[in-house]
Amino acid sequence: MLKYELIPGQLLHEGTITQENLIAPEPCSEQIILWTHEKAYLERLLHQTLTASEQRKVGFPQSPGLTRRELIITQGTIDCCHSALKSGIALNVAGGTHHAFSNRGEGFCLLNDQAVAANYLLQEKLAKKVLIIDLDVHQGNGTAKLFENEPRVFTFSMHGQHNYPFHKEKSDLDVPLNDGIDDDAYLSILSETLPKLFKQVKPDFCFFQSGVDILETDKYGKLKVTLQGCKQRDEIVLSLTKKHSIPCVVSMGGGYSPDIRNIVEAHCNTFRTAFSIYE
Numbered sequence: 001m002l003k004y005e006l007i008p009g010q011l012l013h014e015g016t017i018t019q020e021n022l023i024a025p026e027p028c029s030e031q032i033i034l035w036t037h038e039k040a041y042l043e044r045l046l047h048q049t050l051t052a053s054e055q056r057k058v059g060f061p062q063s064p065g066l067t068r069r070e071l072i073i074t075q076g077t078i079d080c081c082h083s084a085l086k087s088g089i090a091l092n093v094a095g096g097t098h099h100a101f102s103n104r105g106e107g108f109c110l111l112n113d114q115a116v117a118a119n120y121l122l123q124e125k126l127a128k129k130v131l132i133i134d135l136d137v138h139q140g141n142g143t144a145k146l147f148e149n150e151p152r153v154f155t156f157s158m159h160g161q162h163n164y165p166f167h168k169e170k171s172d173l174d175v176p177l178n179d180g181i182d183d184d185a186y187l188s189i190l191s192e193t194l195p196k197l198f199k200q201v202k203p204d205f206c207f208f209q210s211g212v213d214i215l216e217t218d219k220y221g222k223l224k225v226t227l228q229g230c231k232q233r234d235e236i237v238l239s240l241t242k243k244h245s246i247p248c249v250v251s252m253g254g255g256y257s258p259d260i261r262n263i264v265e266a267h268c269n270t271f272r273t274a275f276s277i278y279e
Contacts, residue, residue: 095251136211183229211253
């Protein structure tokens with residue numbers, strides 16, 4: 001998607017980041033993927049043998065380039081984990097592929113980058129308790145299902161109640177939102193919920209799914225959150241991870257506003273907010 005080129009370009013142009021801030025990951029290894037996804041499914045991705053039905057559910061036709069892209073995005077989130085353990089925060093310009101299950105893809109998602117990275121942290125003993133904060137407008141159904149029996153990972157999804165996916169999985173905490181919710185109501189719910197979660201879960205690592213499809217301009221979102229409200233959302237999350245000294249990795253998630261400038265500006269605000277809070 002074009003936004004993945006425009007976001008770093010804009011951040012470089014305005015001086016928010018420099019080339020030294022950018023990491024170019026290699027594809028993720030099969031061994032690490034298999035800590036989260038089933039072997040038969042990964043082989044279908046690698047050998048281009050997804051069925052027509054599977055491709056329809058994903059929303060993309062299969063191709064070697066698409067599979068490689070997903071492997072690179074996933075490794076990017078893992079690389080971000082190492083950076084966050086050192087500096088406190090790291091952001092993947094892509095990622096947030098939270099509709100991918102262990103054995104299938106859905107909703108433009110083939111591999112679940114945050115789930116793979118969370119399992120990597122646990123497997124490598126780099127974290128003991130992980131909190132996944134999913135604020136995309138769509139429920140993180142794949143993430144919820146992947147960790148339904150994993151007490152070391154707490155999944156929190158705040159999403160549109162009447163939006164995709166229409167069959168919701170059960171996160172550890174789901175906060176469904178009514179259509180048309182505005183800044184004040186959205187930010188009030190988040191401000192009340194998230195601090196309690198930090199006290200309850202006591203994570204030593206966080207992932208933040210920062211989808212900008214909550215915007216009022218989004219053609220699929222059904223919410224009424226403004227660009228400024230979306231930025232305040234990011235400030236709430238990242239101020240808490242900073243306050244509690246919890247390493248945080250951010251993946252961009254979805255954004256489908258007709259004017260790509262709205263999408264890029266909202267995603268860039270996430271980066272600007274992170275740099276401001278963690279400077």
